[in-house]
Amino acid sequence: MISAYTGTQIRAAEQPLLAAGMGAVLMQRASYGLANAVVHELRARGRRLYGASVAVLAGKGNNGGDGLFAASFLAARGMRTTAVLTGDAAHPEALAAFERAGGRVHVLTEANAGELAAHVAGADVVLDAILGTGAQGGLRGAAAALVSGLSNELPGLVVACDIPSGVDADTGEAHAPVLSADLTVTFGAAKAGLLADPGADHAGRVQVVPIGIEEHLPWPSLRRLEPADLGRLLPRPGRRSHKYSRGVLGVVAGSEDYPGAAVLACRGALSAGAGMVRYLGPPAVADLVRQSCPEVVCSTGSVADNRVQAWLVGSGMGPGDSEQLQRARDAVESGLPVIADAGALPALPDVLAPQVVLTPHAGELAALLDRLGADYDRSAVEANTLGAVRQAAVLTEATVLLKGPSTLVASPFQDFYSQADGTPWLATAGSGDVLAGIIGALLAQVGSDVGRFRNAGIDPDERWAAIAALGASLHGRAGTAAAEGGPFTAGRIADAVPAVWGRLAG
Ligand SMILES: NC(=O)C1=CN([C@@H]2O[C@H](COP(=O)(O)OP(=O)(O)OC[C@H]3O[C@@H](n4cnc5c(N)ncnc54)[C@H](O)[C@@H]3O)[C@@H](O)[C@H]2O)[C@@H](O)CC1
Numbered sequence: 001m002i003s004a005y006t007g008t009q010i011r012a013a014e015q016p017l018l019a020a021g022m023g024a025v026l027m028q029r030a031s032y033g034l035a036n037a038v039v040h041e042l043r044a045r046g047r048r049l050y051g052a053s054v055a056v057l058a059g060k061g062n063n064g065g066d067g068l069f070a071a072s073f074l075a076a077r078g079m080r081t082t083a084v085l086t087g088d089a090a091h092p093e094a095l096a097a098f099e100r101a102g103g104r105v106h107v108l109t110e111a112n113a114g115e116l117a118a119h120v121a122g123a124d125v126v127l128d129a130i131l132g133t134g135a136q137g138g139l140r141g142a143a144a145a146l147v148s149g150l151s152n153e154l155p156g157l158v159v160a161c162d163i164p165s166g167v168d169a170d171t172g173e174a175h176a177p178v179l180s181a182d183l184t185v186t187f188g189a190a191k192a193g194l195l196a197d198p199g200a201d202h203a204g205r206v207q208v209v210p211i212g213i214e215e216h217l218p219w220p221s222l223r224r225l226e227p228a229d230l231g232r233l234l235p236r237p238g239r240r241s242h243k244y245s246r247g248v249l250g251v252v253a254g255s256e257d258y259p260g261a262a263v264l265a266c267r268g269a270l271s272a273g274a275g276m277v278r279y280l281g282p283p284a285v286a287d288l289v290r291q292s293c294p295e296v297v298c299s300t301g302s303v304a305d306n307r308v309q310a311w312l313v314g315s316g317m318g319p320g321d322s323e324q325l326q327r328a329r330d331a332v333e334s335g336l337p338v339i340a341d342a343g344a345l346p347a348l349p350d351v352l353a354p355q356v357v358l359t360p361h362a363g364e365l366a367a368l369l370d371r372l373g374a375d376y377d378r379s380a381v382e383a384n385t386l387g388a389v390r391q392a393a394v395l396t397e398a399t400v401l402l403k404g405p406s407t408l409v410a411s412p413f414q415d416f417y418s419q420a421d422g423t424p425w426l427a428t429a430g431s432g433d434v435l436a437g438i439i440g441a442l443l444a445q446v447g448s449d450v451g452r453f454r455n456a457g458i459d460p461d462e463r464w465a466a467i468a469a470l471g472a473s474l475h476g477r478a479g480t481a482a483a484e485g486g487p488f489t490a491g492r493i494a495d496a497v498p499a500v501w502g503r504l505a506g
């Protein structure tokens with residue numbers, strides 16, 4: 001499990017060590033780790049170190065100090081170093097070390113920003129050490145002009161020191177201009193803002209350098225499941241299992257307009273281990289489901305007439321599908337775990353429960369928040385994904401999963417997960433229906449298995465968020481496996497799930 005923290009949490013964890021006079025030691029650990037990460041990355045890219053050029057953009061705080069010390073370590077490896085000081089001062093000891101190591105120093109002004117941008121753009125390595133966790137808002141003045149003058153397609157390696165300058169460490173909000181990094185080397189622990197969009201868009205690969213604050217860290221503000229966690233959480237049938245004990249998922253999805261959504265949701269659920277999938281919906285859709293997935297049992301009657309362990313509702317349903325929408329409300333009323341997608345989102349009561357997992361994309365989340373009186377449109381959700389998903393979970397008291405390049409999950413108790421195991425090829429019609437099916441199957445199988453979560457270090461009350469994150473990760477990994485470097489259609493995601501599952505659980 002990757003744990004991520006707000007900037008404030010990290011700074012609080014540093015306090016006992018700073019009070020013990022270890023500030024300089026922490027900075028040495030951070031900057032040495034940063035320099036080593038640069039060396040490894042250059043080697044991995046088959047680039048020579050000796051004679052390669054490094055430009056460090058150094059702000060006046062400790063983030064700039066880290067960058068200048070790191071550059072002096074790199075100078076000792078034979079690299080040519082230049083610093084652009086973006087503030088009215090620089091960390092004195094770090095600047096002295098940088099100059100002692102032979103680095104050249106330029107002081108940024110409004111007048112020379114264009115010229116220095118051209119110089120920096122030609123460097124083999126650009127270290128962004130302007131702002132770190134002490135930032136208030138984004139870059140301003142000459143620093144903003146310098147970064148605006150750098151294209152986001154620099155030929156050299158761009159490495160962010162702790163966090164890309166202008167990204168909010170707590171929320172991932174990005175205050176333009178931000179220099180997008182290939183690699184972010186972050187100190188002590190991951191920052192939440194590196195794992196939530198749009199911060200994650202700018203961070204590139206994230207590498208954590210331990211600096212000795214770990215024992216002082218509190219409960220993380222956000223977590224990410226890794227393969228070992230997935231392997232522990234995925235169920236496997238026992239010798240005496242039967243289809244009902246493995247978990248039955250009821251699917252209320254599809255409509256005459258969108259029958260395919262029902263098929264894709266059922267395929268997702270079948271691929272992710274449900275003992276049985278029961279479909280409830282219009283006869284014409286049921287016929288298509290039967291033809292496409294003969295394993296699905298098509299039922300009639302009400303939600304109450306059908307015995308299941310979890311419900312999937314809403315994929316491919318519209319506001320006119322009154323009978324299906326009533327079933328969706330009945331499923332929520334039943335108290336069973338429910339995954340509520342797409343067309344169900346506007347049709348459910350405002351206040352729900354933690355075992356109800358809502359799966360909006362950014363547009364649907366904006367509409368949901370708007371209905372609940374919060375002032376969000378789609379672009380506001382995309383600008384602050386973590387804030388939006390948090391607010392939706394608070395207002396609805398449900399578990400909310402926001403789909404996107406990074407998928408965020410918030411529990412109403414304010415536990416957060418971020419998964420980014422997919423590929424942009426997943427942005428294909430029907431992909432969300434398969435995701436709903438996968439999460440539905442997992443809810444049916446492990447929703448009542450409290451011990452499984454406790455053993456994995458997850459508070460059982462928070463298991464709904466963990467199940468949603470588990471589903472998002474399986475879906476992302478299946479998409480990555482299906483892609484083989486090129487496009488695929490949504491059904492292929494479902495086809496790829498069993499092998500991905502097998503590798504994780506293996
Ligand atoms: N505290 C510590 O012991 C450690 C801190 N570390 C580094 O220190 C960083 C935090 O250092 P600081 O607290 O000095 O803060 P920063 O280096 O992030 O920057 C804060 C400085 O910039 C100014 N500033 C804030 N917002 C600005 C804006 N929008 N435009 C221009 N100037 C702005 C502030 O007045 C302050 O002088 C971390 O990100 C990390 O890189 C690491 O060296 C590890 C140890």
Ligand SMILES: Nc1ncnc2c1ncn2[C@@H]1O[C@H](COP(=O)(O)OP(=O)(O)O)[C@@H](O)[C@H]1O
Nearest residue numbers: 403404405422423424426427429430431432433
């Ligand atoms: N750029 C992207 N990178 C990775 N995953 C993505 C990207 N765009 C979308 N996805 C994933 O693809 C799925 C799309 O779901 P959704 O928007 O509901 O599509 P649809 O309604 O067509 O089924 C989600 O799981 C989402 O996280």
Ligand SMILES: [K+]
Nearest residue numbers: 128131163165
């Ligand atoms: K930075």
